[in-house]
Amino acid sequence: MNAQDLHQHGRVPAGVTFAARLAFENISHSFGPGAETLRGVTLSAEPGEVLCLLGPSGSGKTTLLRIAAGIESQTSGRVLLNDREIAGPSVFLPPERRSIGLVFQDFALFPHMTILDNVRFGLTALSGDEARKEALIALSRVGLEHYAGSYPHVLSGGEQQRVALARALAPRPAVLLMDEPFSGLDSRLKDSVRAETLAILRESRATAIVVTHDAEEAMRMADRIALLRDGRLVQAGRAEDLYLNPASLFVAGFFSELNLFEGRVKGGAVETSLGRVDAAGFSEGDDLTVAVRMTGFDVSETTGDTQARILSRRYLGVVELLELAVPGAETPVRARVRCGALSARAKDIWLSTRKSDVLLFETQRENA
Template sequence: MSIRFEGVSHSYPERGQVLRGLDLDVGPGEILCLLGPSGCGKTTLLRLASGLEPLQAGRITLGGQLIAEPGRETPPEGRGVGFVFQDYALFPHLTVEENVAFGLRFIPRGQRKWRIMDALARVGLEGFAAAWPHMLSGGQQQRVALARALAPRPSVLLLDEAFASLDARLREQVRDDTLHVLQEAGIATLIVTHDAEEAMFMADRIALMNAGQIEQLGTPTELYLTPATRFVATFLGEVNVLPARVHAGRAETPIGTVPAPEALGNQPVQVLLRPEGLRVMTAPSADGPAAPLAGDLSGCGAVAEVEACRLLGATTLVHLAVPDGQGALLHLHARLPPGVWLARGEKVSVAMDPQRAFVFPAEAP
């Protein structure tokens, strides 16, 4: 079943307007992540969908049926919407089984036990029915909260920063487990997060929000490789900022050129380059020609000096200093395969991968 938001706006007296005419559809079985900085309206949208906030403007439909418009609200218990809160909201005086049963008060008693155990089995906690919340790890508590939300078999599932309180290593495992549970359940799911990596891992589509509106909506690949705005490019991952000017349809930078949109004309622009798009080649030596460290470097753009080199596990992060052509140095980051090692002070050649470079108007100083 799908959920649709049409022209949704909302404001708070102390914060002003937090949603501005937002339109969004979440299809049956789709996992959609609401991504964005704090205060952009992500959690407010979940609260409106669940009925925890009255709708001020617009309308919300579930499976084509109206569930909210100004002055007309289906109560939360009648919407068929499950909610996993950031702090899990487990009842400390109830066992795991009793917590999961809380959402099944209107289910015939004969079916409750089966529903409870089925929900716990989905999250791998069937052996913890008699445990108390304080006896569980953070990851297990999160899975109990997910089981409680799934037990009533909702039409839509909402998760609000559900992994934020977990440490990094546990968060990766719980996210992976939760993704499999959600895919198997086949329920339209709306996940709020401010973590771009988490959104790209979990989502079929991402709605990147900014100041109460959707800045760009699309698959993780679309947002990462074809950002519509500077905000999208920078929020989805680290970028190097290169000054440039458009000439003959190309943006010219200190390390090479890339195609530029015609609409930019000849105005000053900036090229945003992902660290993995900064290609590096060792300088020629007496023992042989230059050796590429990352991709094809035909026509390298500039010579850079290595300032630092750090192994980060899956990648090697290299800090580089490149002359900007105006008497100053640009500080750039490159991400190379693990095992590559460059010494501080070493000279290398650098160029851009056009697929990882994005051209936007220059920001005002």
């Protein structure tokens, strides 16, 4: 089978893998005293699931991925593949024996090798002809079989990313790891390449763990999201769970731009410059941080709950970004509203806050 044959027959479906469950049990990692990068992380990626590891720089995402791949050893804890220990106190399988594929952030293609040779590089267990056939099939899955004889420098960033994906999928791994695979792409390309990648992952049915620092990217791709901070797992769940029911102010702020107000519970509510907020579930006298999403406002020039004066407005296409002076607020309130909601001449306006976009957290706990 050659590239022309594959091209004539159309895109080849992704070869189905036997998806595995990858579990981390109480994983800790340190580069030395006082240099902990992971602190007791327990987490699993279920068979055929796309799990996104999300968090700021230095949160431990890539270290956890490297431990799964066998590039790094944990200080304590275990890694299990379908309940079989592959890394622990007495076991350490080398990367080539784990049935785990890895797509690096910089794609790591060999510039002196053809695209075909790059993809078949890891197929050492197959004969030359079999490896060539599997590599061509893998290239066809990502729609690049016609580049089989070309070299990486002729490809765009998005095409190189797809070659790296083909190379990782060619051995049909049980788990595929991807370390910020779209970070090097032009912003205009990201959406399309991400959608293509997700379609290929669904087709291949491989369990996938994707590292990203972009909350929207995680929400677009993941079946579940695991949010890390300072080496700890903060919250894990579906995108809607983390967005609608964040476990902390940190989680809420990672998924939304927020306006923050401080207050104390009195009579079952907290007074803010945007009005009285119900504090059911909290105790009288509790100090709370009230977080209001920037998208949580309705604006009008005639009616509303709170008066505000526009300090600045920025046109962003579908929405406008407003900076508002609100009586009693120490800092300007920021709002993201639909374009056309206010006239070009509007200056003094009214705000109404949607209850679903107001979140309350205990101030003492957040600052601990």
